[in-house]
Amino acid sequence: MSHIHIPDGVLPLWLWVAGWIAAIVVVTVAGRIASRSEARRKVPLIGVVAALMIVAMSSEIVPLAYHVNLSVIGGILLAPALSAITAFIVVLVLAMLGHGGVTVLGLNAIVIGAEMVIGWALFHAVLRALGRSRAAIGAGVATVFTLAITTTLVVGIVWLGGAGEAAERETGALDPATMRFENPFAEGVFEFGLFGGKDHGPDDYEDGDEAGRYLSAGRFAAVVYTLGPAGWLIEALVTAGIIGYVARVRPKMVFEGPLAEEHHRIPGDESGGH
Numbered sequence: 001m002s003h004i005h006i007p008d009g010v011l012p013l014w015l016w017v018a019g020w021i022a023a024i025v026v027v028t029v030a031g032r033i034a035s036r037s038e039a040r041r042k043v044p045l046i047g048v049v050a051a052l053m054i055v056a057m058s059s060e061i062v063p064l065a066y067h068v069n070l071s072v073i074g075g076i077l078l079a080p081a082l083s084a085i086t087a088f089i090v091v092l093v094l095a096m097l098g099h100g101g102v103t104v105l106g107l108n109a110i111v112i113g114a115e116m117v118i119g120w121a122l123f124h125a126v127l128r129a130l131g132r133s134r135a136a137i138g139a140g141v142a143t144v145f146t147l148a149i150t151t152t153l154v155v156g157i158v159w160l161g162g163a164g165e166a167a168e169r170e171t172g173a174l175d176p177a178t179m180r181f182e183n184p185f186a187e188g189v190f191e192f193g194l195f196g197g198k199d200h201g202p203d204d205y206e207d208g209d210e211a212g213r214y215l216s217a218g219r220f221a222a223v224v225y226t227l228g229p230a231g232w233l234i235e236a237l238v239t240a241g242i243i244g245y246v247a248r249v250r251p252k253m254v255f256e257g258p259l260a261e262e263h264h265r266i267p268g269d270e271s272g273g274h
Contacts, residue, residue: 003057003067003094004108004154008101011161020106023088026113030084042258046082049074050089054221057094068231071112072119072143072239077246079257080117087113111153119146123243127255136244140236149233155221 006220038102056070091108094100100108119142126138247254 003069003091003100004157005100006158006161007102008103010101010102011107011157015161016099016103016107017247019104019108019110020104023106023109023113025083026110027088033081034085042078042082046078046086046089049078050086052079053086053090054093058097058099067145068235068238069112069115069233069240071115072123072139072146073242075116075118075120076123076139076142076243077117077253077258079120082258083116083120084113087116107157107239111150111157113116114153115146115150117125118149119143122146132247132251132255135247136240139238139243143236143239144232147166147228147235151224151228155224159218246256 053074055068056068058067060067071087074086078086088109091105091112092102095102095105095108122142122145123138126141128133130138243254
């Protein structure tokens, strides 16, 4: 939901350049923080989480036009520093596959990175209130509030891009012109588009069709807040189930984070540690 599917040439120059600068600064700082620890041992974990997020964000629940991000799961497992790095990797690969323009890559990195970090922070805040035994509930609650916050962030970016400018958004069974739902199963339940993006330009539509696909900032907000809550709940259930399971079998990954102090040496890694 919070991944910005806007093609190149829509957002103003100052906005996407600012996004790129902010993303570079954040990733640089995150890299320096990670380099102070045993972060190189966590490269496989970063790769696995990034791959899962890419696959999830390339799959759409068609009736809701919703992409499950798994970003809160990634944030909980990776913690802030590694989350920022992973977010940039994810949006870079997605941009190369056509999911969002290259110019908005920086903004996407900020949004997804913020989603991972906010999810991590809210999860631990809920744990402090409910206790570690409620990890699944904490993950679900954190997911709903995180997605609500980052969806609002995306709406704000679209508004900053110009309230009168067009912002393309897949709307599934929802007709953005009338805000009514059509047959939600006409095109199936799931659609997978890992190697084919859905970004369109004005020339892709016949006269009269563009208004239904390109939305003003106000209409865009109405669409995402109509479709969003159902998607947030679905993702909250997925997040709760996965984090609840990992908390039982590998609690350190959930409660301490990947850069927690390690007190043992991994055989064959003589170059690391002391």
